Amino acid sequence: xxxxxxxxxxxxxxxxxxxxxxxxxxxxxxxxxxxxxxxxxxxxxxxxxxxxxxxxxxxxxxxxxxxxxxxxxxxxxxxxxxxxxxxxxxxxxxxxxxxxxxxxxxxxxxxxxxxxxxxxxxxxxxxxxxxxxxxxxxxxxxxxxxxxxxxxxxxxxxxxxxxxxxxxxxxxxxxxxxxxxxxxxxxxxxxxxxxxxxxxxxxxxxxxxxxxxxxxxxxxxxxxxxxxxxxxxxxxxxxxxxxxxxxxxxxxxxxxxxxxxxxxxxxxxxxxxxxxxxxxxxxxxxxxxxxxxxxxxxxxxxxxxxxxxxxxxxxxxxx
Numbered sequence: 450x451x452x453x454x455x456x457x458x459x460x461x462x463x464x465x466x467x468x469x470x471x472x473x474x475x476x477x478x479x480x481x482x483x484x485x486x487x488x489x490x491x492x493x494x495x496x497x498x499x500x501x502x503x504x505x506x507x508x509x510x511x512x513x514x515x516x517x518x519x520x521x522x523x524x525x526x527x528x529x530x531x532x533x534x535x536x537x538x539x540x541x542x543x544x545x546x547x548x549x550x551x552x553x554x555x556x557x558x559x560x561x562x563x564x565x566x567x568x569x570x571x572x573x574x575x576x577x578x579x580x581x582x583x584x585x586x587x588x589x590x591x592x593x594x595x596x597x598x599x600x601x602x603x604x605x606x607x608x609x610x611x612x613x614x615x616x617x618x619x620x621x622x623x624x625x626x627x628x629x630x631x632x633x634x635x636x637x638x639x640x641x642x643x644x645x646x647x648x649x650x651x652x653x654x655x656x657x658x659x660x661x662x663x664x665x666x667x668x669x670x671x672x673x674x675x676x677x678x679x680x681x682x683x684x685x686x687x688x689x690x691x692x693x694x695x696x697x698x699x700x701x702x703x704x705x706x707x708x709x710x711x712x713x714x715x716x717x718x719x720x721x722x723x724x725x726x727x728x729x730x731x732x733x734x735x736x737x738x739x740x741x742x743x744x745x746x747x748x749x750x751x752x753x754x755x756x757x758x759x760x761x762x763x764x765x766x767x768x
Contacts, residue, residue, distance in 0.1 A: 450478060450628075451474070451475070451478040451480040451553050451556040451557055451628065452480055452481065452559045453481050453482075453483060453553060453554070453556055453557075454471050454474060454475050454478060454481070454482050454483070454555065454556065454558075454559055455470060455481050455483050455485055455549075455550055455553065455555040455557070455558045455559075455586070456482060456483065456484050456485065456558075456559050456560060457472045457485050457486075457487075457546050457558065457560045457576070457580070458484055458517065458518075458561075459486065460484070460486060460514070460517055460521070460562070461732040463561055463593045464560070464561045464563055464593075465521075465561075465562040466527065466591060466593035466594060467559050467560050467589075467593070469593040469602060469603035469604075470559060470589070470591055470604045470605075470738070471527050471557075472525065472531050472533075472603065473476075473486075473603035473604075474557065474559070474629060474640070475531045476529060476530075476531055477631060478628075479578075480556065480557075481531075481532040481534065482531055482532065482533045482534070483533075483534045483535075483536055483553070483555075484518055484521060484522050484525075484533065484534070484535050484536065484550060485536050485538060485544060485546065486514060486518050486535075486536075486537055486538070487537075487539070487540065487541075487542040487545045488510075488511055488514050488515075488537055488539050489537070489540070489541070489609065490507055490511075490539065490709035491544065504750045511537075511539075511693070513517060513560060514537060515535075518535040518536075518537055519532055519535045521535065521679075522535035526600070538683050542574055542576055543575070543579040543580070543637070545559065545578060545585055546576070546579075546580060547579065547583045547617045550580070550584050551584070551586075552584050554586075555588065556587075556628075557586060557587050557588075557589060557628075557629060558580065558584060558586050558587065558588045558589065559588075559589045559591065560577065560580070560588065560589075560590065560591070561590075561591050562577055562590050562591070562592050562593070562594070567579055576593060577590060578700065580696065581713060581732075581741045581743070582713065582743070583743070584743060585623045586742075587603055587629065587740055587741070587742040588615060588740070588741045588742070589629060589738060589739075589740050589741075590732070590738060590739045590740075590741065591604060591738045592736070592737075593766065595646065598653045604708075604737075604738050606629070606630035606631070606635060606636075606707050606738075607634060607636065608636050608638070608704055608705055608706045608708075608709045609626050609630050609635060609636070609637045609638070609706065609707075609708045609709075609710060610638050610640060610697070610701050610704065610706040610708070610710070611623050611626055611637060611638070611639050611640065611698060611708045611709075611710045611711070612640045612641075612642070612693075612697045612709070612711055612727075612731070613639055613640065613641050613672075614641070615641065615665070615668060616640075618712055618744045619711075619712045620672065620688070620739070621670070621712055621742060621744050622638075622710045622711055622712045622742060623676065625638070625710060625740060625742050626708070626710035626740055627681055629675070629708075629710075629740055630708055632680055632682070633682075635682065636682050636683075636684070637676070637681060637682060637683040637684070638683075638684050638685065638686060638699065638700075638706070639669050639672060639673060639683065639684070639685040639686070639702060640668055640683070640685070640686050640687070640696075640700055641668070641685070641686075641687040642663045642687070642688065642690050642693045642696045642697065643661055643662060643665060643687060643688065643689040643690070643692075644690075644691070644693075644703070645689055645691045646689070648699055656688075659689075662688075665687040665715070666685075666687055669685035669686075669687060672685070673685050685699065688704055693727050694727045694730035694731050697709070697727070697731050698731060698734050698735065698758050701735065701736075701737065702736075706737055707737050708737060708738050708739070708740060709731065709735055709737060709738075709739045709740070710740040710742075711728050711731065711739065711740070711741060711742075711744065712728075712738070712741075712742055712744055713728055713741055713743045713744075728741065
């Protein structure tokens with residue numbers, strides 16, 4: 450159950466396309482929505498070789514930003530009857546957002562992958578990537594329509610893909626996906642991509658004769674069965690592919706997925722960030738929204754996680 454959904458915004462048309470989805474989830478979960486904008490003050494060093502900085506200009510821009518944000522929150526509340534609050538922060542965008550999300554214990558962060566710069570200037574590698582790397586709250590990333598229509602429909606989730614690597618850390622994505630997408634008329638697919646056969650591994654012509662395939666299948670079946678018992682429509686799929694990220698994207702296309710949910714950390718533990726690897730490639734290549742989450746496990750659990758993963762790879766949780 451959610452209580453608070455934070456929506457970081459630079460108040461551009463692109464960023465605001467994440468709002469309908471955030472409000473849809475909030476209405477279903479009876480949660481509050483908080484719009485957060487970080488105002489960056491005009492720094493004197495940025496005005497070199499320009500006319501002297503008017504000391505009142507910064508104050509006026511700050512006032513306008515607050516007024517615009519509050520009006521947006523008021524309008525959204527009137528249109529949806531969802532409790533919408535406006536919060537204006539000041540300082541460096543990434544640092545302020547990460548700190549505020551932690552302070553507010555947000556159940557979910559919903560934001561667009563693009564802002565003022567438009568489709569050609571991606572937040573990834575900047576604000577979005579920083580939040581995904583550092584926030585312990587799940588982050589739902591919505592890719593806006595390039596034409597930025599005035600009225601953007603909410604992204605409904607009916608087919609959700611959850612890639613897993615066989616680790617407990619990666620499995621946390623399932624719970625978050627179910628909370629965000631819900632269970633009514635939603636189909637979930639757990640996916641485990643096996644690497645190509647090793648040189649010393651016998652090649653199985655039939656998947657039934659592939660030991661690692663059978664271990665992965667049993668692992669996924671066990672997870673799916675547990676969620677089915679809770680009323681979740683959950684299936685699974687596993688196969689071998691030489692490029693995990695590509696396999697995930699191809700599977701998402703084949704099932705017409707409208708959401709991909711992944712953890713930022715997996716088998717490698719918290720000291721081996723997937724961002725920059727599989728999850729990063731999927732995030733950049735995905736045509737649909739992505740739900741990203743950093744596990745809450747502590748760094749000291751890394752050694753134990755590695756050991757557990759190693760054991761699992763030989764007893765059903767294959768790499």
